[in-house]
Amino acid sequence: MTGRTTASPTEPGKTGMEIRRSGSQPSGKGPSEWFTGVVRVDPLFSPDEPARAGAAQERPSVAPKSMQAIAPGLADDTDRVLFGDVWLRPQLAPRDRSLVTLAVLIATGKTAQMGGHLGRGLANGLKPVEIAGMVTHLAFHAGWPNAVSALEVIERTFTERGIDVAALRRDAGTPGRTTASNRVGPEAEVPGAGADPLAPRFAELTHDVIFGDLWHRSDLTPRDRSLVTLSALAAAGDLGGFGEEVRRGSGNGLTKVEIGEALTHLAFYAGWPKASAAISVATKALDGPAPGPKVQVVPPGRSPVAVPAANFTGSAFLTSSFKGTGGASLGGGTVTFQPGARTNWHTHPLGQLLVVTEGRGWVQAEGEPVRAITAGDTVWIGPGVRHWHGATRTGAMTHVAVAESADGRSVVWLEPVTEGQYAGP
Numbered sequence: 001m002t003g004r005t006t007a008s009p010t011e012p013g014k015t016g017m018e019i020r021r022s023g024s025q026p027s028g029k030g031p032s033e034w035f036t037g038v039v040r041v042d043p044l045f046s047p048d049e050p051a052r053a054g055a056a057q058e059r060p061s062v063a064p065k066s067m068q069a070i071a072p073g074l075a076d077d078t079d080r081v082l083f084g085d086v087w088l089r090p091q092l093a094p095r096d097r098s099l100v101t102l103a104v105l106i107a108t109g110k111t112a113q114m115g116g117h118l119g120r121g122l123a124n125g126l127k128p129v130e131i132a133g134m135v136t137h138l139a140f141h142a143g144w145p146n147a148v149s150a151l152e153v154i155e156r157t158f159t160e161r162g163i164d165v166a167a168l169r170r171d172a173g174t175p176g177r178t179t180a181s182n183r184v185g186p187e188a189e190v191p192g193a194g195a196d197p198l199a200p201r202f203a204e205l206t207h208d209v210i211f212g213d214l215w216h217r218s219d220l221t222p223r224d225r226s227l228v229t230l231s232a233l234a235a236a237g238d239l240g241g242f243g244e245e246v247r248r249g250s251g252n253g254l255t256k257v258e259i260g261e262a263l264t265h266l267a268f269y270a271g272w273p274k275a276s277a278a279i280s281v282a283t284k285a286l287d288g289p290a291p292g293p294k295v296q297v298v299p300p301g302r303s304p305v306a307v308p309a310a311n312f313t314g315s316a317f318l319t320s321s322f323k324g325t326g327g328a329s330l331g332g333g334t335v336t337f338q339p340g341a342r343t344n345w346h347t348h349p350l351g352q353l354l355v356v357t358e359g360r361g362w363v364q365a366e367g368e369p370v371r372a373i374t375a376g377d378t379v380w381i382g383p384g385v386r387h388w389h390g391a392t393r394t395g396a397m398t399h400v401a402v403a404e405s406a407d408g409r410s411v412v413w414l415e416p417v418t419e420g421q422y423a424g425p
């Protein structure tokens with residue numbers, strides 16, 4: 001029990017404690033294969049390209065006759081800026097611009113302008129089945145009435161163009177299925193998923209239909225669904241979950257440049273204020289810290305607190321404590337023990353890593369001799385091993401302590417280390 005009696009040679013795997021002296025195992029070459037030499041940063045917004053006046057001059061006017069007659073300035077902007085520049089910008093493919101435009105028109109019920117843009121979309125490479133898939137997707141995001149109104153225009157346009165609507169029904173996307181690998185995201189991030197008490201069926205539908213089926217249907221890729229969703233939400237000004245959708249879109253393959261360009265494009269169809277608000281949220285979502293910081297740097301000695309007297313003997317304090325984010329169960333902090341200070345006997349359910357940063361100290365696992373540790377040493381204490389650590393009688397010691405918690409507990413405190421037990425090796 002005292003730990004000073006059995007001085008058998010220690011074997012890490014057997015005793016549950018291992019000490020590595022710093023520098024005793026110099027590393028080989030660095031892991032250069034994990035890095036590439038060139039890092040590219042895609043700005044959310046690219047500098048404007050020179051206006052394509054030449055292209056506009058060559059093109060026949062696409063502005064409606066009424067616009068040319070009543071608002072010639074707007075007609076000029078339509079030809080020169082919208083169709084002569086924005087639609088031609090290479091940062092977003094024409095097909096994607098059609099997807100954005102149609103999503104805005106459908107989500108905001110602007111059916112009068114849909115016919116022309118359906119034709120343009122087909123010319124830009126949108127497949128009829130993708131257009132149908134987009135309407136199905138938007139029924140959930142913008143409501144059934146908008147989808148029904150859009151389908152009337154789509155059916156008329158497709159019929160005029162000789163597209164076999166019956167074949168479209170046969171080709172309709174197959175329902176998807178949620179598996180561990182294709183999950184769209186945690187339900188906690190889904191708007192409505194937390195609405196159980198008030199609307200349990202809504203929460204079920206959100207989980208089962210939208211994120212269990214809709215996002216996995218075969219008639220539109222996840223990337224296109226993100227583009228359509230972002231366009232519809234931005235156009236409607238529904239920005240509550242917009243940042244999350246932007247991150248989802250990023251995960252589904254949309255680049256920052258494409259997202260920025262889609263929102264710029266959308267300004268012409270949903271209005272500047274809607275685009276501006278969406279761009280603001282998107283910028284924060286892409287550039288700002290994710291929920292919980294991506295990288296947290298804590299200076300040494302931050303927020304010192306005295307350790308609980310019930311679990312320690314002598315004077316010790318804790319600084320720079322940290323807790324893992326995003327579901328990580330890792331936590332810890334830096335503990336400085338004044339001369340004579342030590343922990344109680346204790347165990348860690350999932351073990352503990354100590355990294356000695358200053359001074360010299362002692363550590364002991366039950367049934368083993370006390371061992372000296374010094375700055376640079378790393379100490380691994382196995383799960384459930386009874387042990388204590390602290391300063392020497394004459395000098396202070398500081399270590400970083402890191403442990404995972406199980407069921408919210410990273411340590412189980414036991415009785416104090418007696419004066420008789422507290423002695424050097």
Ligand code: MN
Nearest residue numbers: 346352381389
């Ligand atoms: Mn410990």
